[in-house]
Amino acid sequence: MSISNTREEAIADAGPSRRPAAAGVPEYWAAAALYVALTLILTYPLSVSPHRNVIAHGPDDEEVLWILGWDIHAFTHHPLSIFDANIMYPERKTLAYAENLIGSALMAAPVMWLTGNLILAVNVAALLSCALCGLGAYVLGRRLGLSVPAAALCGVIFAFAPPRFMRTIQVHVGAVQWIPFALASLHKYFDEGRPLDVRLAVAFATLQALTSGHGAVFLGVAVAFLLASRVLLGEPLLLIRGIRDLGLPGLLLVVPAVLVFVQYRSVQQTLLGGSTLGNWRTAPESFLASPTPLHTLIRPFITNIDVNAAATAWLFPGYVPLALALVAIFWRRSTVAVDDQVAWLVSLAAAIAVSVLAPVRWRITDDVVFTARSAVRVWVVCSAILGIRCLVLPRVPFSLEERGRLIARWAAIRRRDPILPYGLIAAFCVWVSLAPPSPYWRLGLWRFIYTWPGLNFVRATSRFTVLGLLAVAVLAGIGFDRLVARRGARFTRRAGVTFGVLLVLEFAMIPLGVTPFRIEFPGAERWLAGRPQPFVVAEVPITVSQTTYMLHSMAHWQKTIHGTARVIPIMDRMLYEALANFPDETSVQLLQQVGVTYVVVHTEYYPVAQRAELDERLRAFGFSLNLEYMDPGGRVYSLGGSPSAGRADAQAQLPANRMRPPVPGVRSVERQAF
Numbered sequence: 001m002s003i004s005n006t007r008e009e010a011i012a013d014a015g016p017s018r019r020p021a022a023a024g025v026p027e028y029w030a031a032a033a034l035y036v037a038l039t040l041i042l043t044y045p046l047s048v049s050p051h052r053n054v055i056a057h058g059p060d061d062e063e064v065l066w067i068l069g070w071d072i073h074a075f076t077h078h079p080l081s082i083f084d085a086n087i088m089y090p091e092r093k094t095l096a097y098a099e100n101l102i103g104s105a106l107m108a109a110p111v112m113w114l115t116g117n118l119i120l121a122v123n124v125a126a127l128l129s130c131a132l133c134g135l136g137a138y139v140l141g142r143r144l145g146l147s148v149p150a151a152a153l154c155g156v157i158f159a160f161a162p163p164r165f166m167r168t169i170q171v172h173v174g175a176v177q178w179i180p181f182a183l184a185s186l187h188k189y190f191d192e193g194r195p196l197d198v199r200l201a202v203a204f205a206t207l208q209a210l211t212s213g214h215g216a217v218f219l220g221v222a223v224a225f226l227l228a229s230r231v232l233l234g235e236p237l238l239l240i241r242g243i244r245d246l247g248l249p250g251l252l253l254v255v256p257a258v259l260v261f262v263q264y265r266s267v268q269q270t271l272l273g274g275s276t277l278g279n280w281r282t283a284p285e286s287f288l289a290s291p292t293p294l295h296t297l298i299r300p301f302i303t304n305i306d307v308n309a310a311a312t313a314w315l316f317p318g319y320v321p322l323a324l325a326l327v328a329i330f331w332r333r334s335t336v337a338v339d340d341q342v343a344w345l346v347s348l349a350a351a352i353a354v355s356v357l358a359p360v361r362w363r364i365t366d367d368v369v370f371t372a373r374s375a376v377r378v379w380v381v382c383s384a385i386l387g388i389r390c391l392v393l394p395r396v397p398f399s400l401e402e403r404g405r406l407i408a409r410w411a412a413i414r415r416r417d418p419i420l421p422y423g424l425i426a427a428f429c430v431w432v433s434l435a436p437p438s439p440y441w442r443l444g445l446w447r448f449i450y451t452w453p454g455l456n457f458v459r460a461t462s463r464f465t466v467l468g469l470l471a472v473a474v475l476a477g478i479g480f481d482r483l484v485a486r487r488g489a490r491f492t493r494r495a496g497v498t499f500g501v502l503l504v505l506e507f508a509m510i511p512l513g514v515t516p517f518r519i520e521f522p523g524a525e526r527w528l529a530g531r532p533q534p535f536v537v538a539e540v541p542i543t544v545s546q547t548t549y550m551l552h553s554m555a556h557w558q559k560t561i562h563g564t565a566r567v568i569p570i571m572d573r574m575l576y577e578a579l580a581n582f583p584d585e586t587s588v589q590l591l592q593q594v595g596v597t598y599v600v601v602h603t604e605y606y607p608v609a610q611r612a613e614l615d616e617r618l619r620a621f622g623f624s625l626n627l628e629y630m631d632p633g634g635r636v637y638s639l640g641g642s643p644s645a646g647r648a649d650a651q652a653q654l655p656a657n658r659m660r661p662p663v664p665g666v667r668s669v670e671r672q673a674f
Helices: 007-013 025-042 059-077 102-115 118-143 148-160 178-192 195-211 213-232 239-266 268-272 284-288 293-301 319-330 340-357 376-391 400-414 419-432 461-483 489-507 523-528 546-555 570-579 585-594 608-620 643-652
Strands: 360-364 367-372 536-540 598-601 626-631 634-638
Touching: 025 118, 025 148, 025 489, 059 102, 059 118, 059 546, 102 118, 102 195, 118 148, 118 178, 118 461, 148 461, 148 489, 178 195, 178 213, 178 461, 195 213, 195 239, 213 419, 213 461, 293 489, 319 419, 319 461, 319 489, 340 376, 419 461, 461 489, 523 546, 523 598, 523 626, 523 634, 536 546, 536 570, 570 585
Parallel strands: 536 598
Antiparallel strands: 360 367, 598 634, 626 634
């Protein structure tokens, strides 16, 4: 019932030394080659035909293609106004209505300029991101003192486990490759105090902010836990020293991220004004859901429920990673023997929590993990522990001074132990994912912290498991080193290869499901590309996915009223309501007011039974719609009016409140949680 250890005992029990390993450049090149090879193998057949296949063909996929296409176009045509994208006219700064993906576009641009194939460019950026995630986790593991095999396993888990790997094409969530590099640089700065390392950490953080806003939020959460754990264990924060070491070069490295932040801040009301907690859903089954064949084979032995069918995201990190992470957390160590005071405090906290939340029932699928109608039993356990402590008090006196010395000694030993911060990160990511309407959402944390600055950028709470996976990967690496502690180098290498093969078998989904896809521009769009610029385009029918029309606009990159956003501005909503009945007097007048130059009527998208009626209505509005182009698939009509004047007139008619709820049946305004 006491805490007793020496520093030597603690280090011996902890397994491998936590001192950062001295890794050379050849080692990192070898690691990079490993993760590139694994990426090419585990993404087959996408890896052998990235020029004509996509992992999933849908609105999200098309939106990613348009965003990266726009970024690459803006790099060479108008880089200083990159956020004034061509969609959702007459709104401005519409690139800030979603992720900007500038960091991924920097990797995709050379491929696009050399080949002219946007599909290939986007796939190369996604595959590079996957390999870099593995390399970054490897670098982080080595920085934390893991052995080479343990760090390699860490990289395999972060790069290829389903919670991140299944978001590979969702580069706005899955491209988080710079997070481990930033954390590794920050750990090195804490250990050695070199100004270069804190500047590298800031440089990687800026790269992450440019690559993914989600990743920037995840990195901020990780850094907060890392700093908090060190401060709680007695290390001074030394904020002034950090700012001094950052210096002018470091501050200049932050400038690109600040400029991007300013763009999002300027449209914050539009971007976030319509977001509510009701938009998120994390089904309990998601925590066991995984599409890999091995997981599908094993799952019937665990539960009879088809968790994949009910899941809203793939959140299961794998059996081997979880087993190794549990070894890291619960492996017997002499650094701390759990005593009676700790047990009593834990039971007291549990009793208070159950008293507030009762009745509590925690389920995963149909299996009840924990249930309590009242807190009576928990209070009984708490009282029993307190009674036992009182009975042994004469033999084991309670001394605050002695306890303080022992806790201080433990904190000094564990200050640089990564188990505490990364364990807290993993726990936080699971906790924050318990969003409504899951059965245990009242236990969730998200509803209390959603309004904190930056966090409300993340709409689907299940996405936090991407960061949680990195924490699990680090813990798994530590667990592996503890299993092979005091073994020879040869045994460690063989064990590393064995566990690596197990991980690859567990994560493999070969052949990966892909869909052939080409970006093809209708004849009407190609005709528009040759017209005098600038002009504004509207397309009908509106029953077609808006991302399809966004891809059409890539033929000429002129303004279009179409686009997607998490919240649709009122002018955009008015246009879509009007176009539902195009052509009629209201729709034609509103298009003229806004400043639309051309209307593209895709006759091939209309049902055959409606085409005769459509032709009749178009002829009836011949005085306002001038036929400029026609082919078997569509027509282009020109409208009168000045775009600049029309935009001013339309904006003047807007009410003070620019947001209003979406109209059902017109178009979806929310992306899926996947």
